[in-house]
Amino acid sequence: MQDIFDNKIICKNCNSEMQKVKFLKNGFSFRAVHCLKCNNKVIHPEDKQEYQRYLNLRNKNFGVKLRLVGNSYTVSIPREIVNFINEQNKVIDEIVKLNFEGMRKLSLIFNNN
Numbered sequence: 001m002q003d004i005f006d007n008k009i010i011c012k013n014c015n016s017e018m019q020k021v022k023f024l025k026n027g028f029s030f031r032a033v034h035c036l037k038c039n040n041k042v043i044h045p046e047d048k049q050e051y052q053r054y055l056n057l058r059n060k061n062f063g064v065k066l067r068l069v070g071n072s073y074t075v076s077i078p079r080e081i082v083n084f085i086n087e088q089n090k091v092i093d094e095i096v097k098l099n100f101e102g103m104r105k106l107s108l109i110f111n112n113n
């Protein structure tokens with residue numbers, strides 16, 4: 001399917017052609033077009049939507065159960081989180097880093113290399 005950014009995009013303020021740019025925000029890569037004349041910026045609508053999905057997921061609290069399996073405890077990571085990371089990073093490694101951050105906090109670090 002053709003991407004809207006494959007087309008010439010004209011700035012609505014000053015009628016000049018906008019330049020394609022990429023920028024990072026909170027580890028997120030955004031596609032945008034930028035007008036050099038008046039500094040107008042338009043973010044790719046798909047990237048905007050994905051970022052909103054990320055913010056929604058990030059603000060959600062999941063209640064997951066701790067289960068004893070052999071000598072370890074396991075928790076289930078909700079599928080929507082793993083799917084989202086997969087879509088963003090393309091591939092998810094089977095090995096994740098686990099960090100005992102504090103008495104009441106564990107963190108998992110997903111890497112794609």
Ligand SMILES: [Zn+2]
Nearest residue numbers: 011014035038
């Ligand atoms: Zn402009």
